[in-house]
Amino acid sequence: MDRTDPLEDVLALLDTRGHLSTSLVAGGAWALRFDPPVDVKFNAVRRGRCLLEVEGAGPPLALGTGDCFLLTRARPFVLRSAPEDASGDAPAAAPEPVAAGPVFAAAPDGVARVGDGDDVLLIGGRFSFGDRARALLLDALPPVIHVPAGTRHAETVGWALAEIGRELQHRPAASTLVAEHLAVVMLVHVLRLHLADGTNGAAGWLVGLADPVAAPALAALHGRPAHPWTVAELAAVSGVSRSTLAARFRRTVGQAPLDCLTRGRIELASRRLRQGSDTVAAVARAVGYGSESALSTAFKRVTGNSPRAHRDRRRT
Structure with missing residues (x-):
């Protein structure tokens, strides 16, 4: 009998697709407030460090170069500068978050900018699924999945993110299509990481695979x-x-x-x-x-x- 792969089957059945959004360059003291995402949101820190605050998901999460995260619930969140400025000399005042929507809507050349400087670079996007994704896949996931640099599967995730960055920077033929397929590669490895690390008592189709x-x-x-x-x-x-x-x-x-x-x-x-x-x-x-x-x-x-x-x- 041919070997089957339920994870591959369900991702295909759910019409899983990656969609890239505007990149973010930031510096100094800054904070952006995002509305609840409609789909599964992802971001990756390609340079620098920042903090992620997700409503109802516990204390802020510190992110560094090479880290990425998935948001699997429709919850508002904030990205902000880390407690110290780029030089590391002294804590910077935590500003009130500004709405991210207008900042990204006005972004020239696919790059949104906030704060003063360019010590932080994030690339991001979202994953869309079919109608039944919540029941089959997403309910078993925590609200936030954090993939720190240097962890298992992070090497492949990092490779995919680096390739996405090159596609977006140099824009060869079919770059958007290639980058969005690479985003799905990243998603698969994040899900593998989640399965390998345990499911914390949740129940769902994805939990059964582990x-x-x-x-x-x-x-x-x-x-x-x-x-x-x-x-x-x-x-x-x-x-x-x-x-x-x-x-x-x-x-x-x-x-x-x-x-x-x-x-x-x-x-x-x-x-x-x-x-x-x-x-x-x-x-x-x-x-x-x-x-x-x-x-x-x-x-x-x-x-x-x-x-x-x-x-x-x-x-x-």
Whole structure:
């Protein structure tokens, strides 16, 4: 059987895309207030250091050269200068944050500037996902994921960020496309880092990938979504009893194995409805349902819409 990669599958199903935004150059004492991001926000410090303050996420986070972070919730945040100025001589007064929107809207040549000097450089952007990203991927993540320079996976993250910087600086042909694909590479490594470091008791599909019992069963579900899986078959794949598999799925994924199968099938059907021209009946057979009505019942239970309404809404 071909090896499957559930993380790759779900990132593809969710239409994961990277979008780059205006870079930020700052110096002296400065502070910018950002509205809650609509998508997953990322920033990387390419030069200097600063502080990140996210509403409801604990004390300020100190960021240095090579650090990056993801914001996975729609919460306002502030980026500000570190307590000392660029020379390190004396603490600088902490200014009141100004709205970031007008600063970035007025940025010439894709570079926003704030404060006095250029000792800090950040590049950033966002990741957009499909409709079901919150349930499948994002709910299992903390509000802030910090990747310090020098940690595991940080080397590849740093490479991707350096390449993004070169693409944006020199602007060769198709530079925006290349840079946005590199941003997705960065996202994958940040998620790998999060999986390797543990999940702090959260539950979700991503948490299941880090569990040695749930992960083989998840891979089987994503590898053969149309197969009429039973809990006994999935337990055999993971090498445990049915009761052990069911309990582990509840604790890590947050749902029963067959409920996970249903949601995976609905995500696959949703993508086919968005991107293809197959009939609803053909999509139903492709994802493991014996009839159009069976798919419609499951689809409406999970998404709140019928397959036809979903297709019509996306086309509109």
